[in-house]
Amino acid sequence: MRQNATVRIDQARCIGSGQCVLAAPDVFDQSDDDGLGLVLIAEPPAELLPAVRDAVDRCPAQVVTLEE
C-alpha cells in the first residue's frame, strides 16, 4: 500500500491570505485568533489531493507543502 500524502503549513511564514482555504476548504481553515492557515486533514484522501495541489500553487507565501 502506498503511503498517505501529508500536507503541512509552515505557520511561522504564513501571511494569513486564506488562499489555501479557498482552494481546499475541506483540508484547510484559518485560525479565528490570528488568521493563520490551519491544516484540518493532515493526510487527505486521494480525491482531495487536486485541491491541495491547487492550494500549494496558490499560497502566496509558498508555505503549503504536500508530500506524496
Ligand code: SF4
Ligand atoms: S494560502 Fe498560504 S499564506 Fe495564505 S493562509 Fe494559507 S498557508 Fe497562509
